[in-house]
Amino acid sequence: MEIKLIVVGKTKRTELSKLIDEYIKRINFYCRFKIIEINSAKSKKISEEEIKKVEGDNILKNLNKNDILILLDERGKSYGSRKFSEFISSKTQTNKNLIFVIGGAFGFSNSIYEKSNDLVSLSSMTFSHQIIRLFFTEQLYRAFTIINNHPYHND
């Protein structure tokens, strides 16, 4: 069982990468976790719909048949940290891989929405696609500390 976070485009700032890498290391104490960067298809030559389709196809290439696909989407369900840890805990018990995805600049293609099992919203605010990576990894780490009763989270 493994958790992956698929993101569109490279993490541009080394400062951000360093902060994220620290949480990746800490999460791996509890569960195998890695970030997969797929190429952004952003281009002035093709339409937003086409960009979403190309990126969607690249996301699908990283999925296996039984994986659980969870989109980080502002239309998704919002959780408090404790509820999110319960969500993670219940999903990991299925023993299937959990694949979270942060969409590209224009969001997800319809085919990705159709394949998804859940939508989760981290905030009703929109954050940069770069920063949201840190946001998610910190929250995933927090979820595992809650599940394992480690003193990191204060309600």
Add this chain to the structure above:
Amino acid sequence: MEIKLIVVGKTKRTELSKLIDEYIKRINFYCRFKIIEINSAKSKKISEEEIKKVEGDNILKNLNKNDILILLDERGKSYGSRKFSEFISSKTQTNKNLIFVIGGAFGFSNSIYEKSNDLVSLSSMTFSHQIIRLFFTEQLYRAFTIINNHPYHND
């Protein structure tokens, strides 16, 4: 008119400081903005209530009579980015200073809640007191780009 963000304790990671400093610079293109770090009173020798009181007193020392005090608090109102930009826009029109505060490890004292004009929630999730500084400054920058029709935010 000036916006300040008061935080409890220093920003520990230089990577985080660098990312935050970049947004501070960009926000100052639109409005005077700075972060004020007050000392954390966290100690095993005094109770949580006493810690909140000491930190609360230090926060109050940084306030002037006409300032608008807005606490970043998970019980606060949550906004989408566009609504948050309207909130900022309406508040800045009063020409009073806006003071946002991120609480310490145990939250705010009652005297701070009593003095506050608004509570704003960035997310229903709890984030580290360190990382939330980056979230807020990015969101404040985003608000000013929306107010000024600069191409940063995509709905």
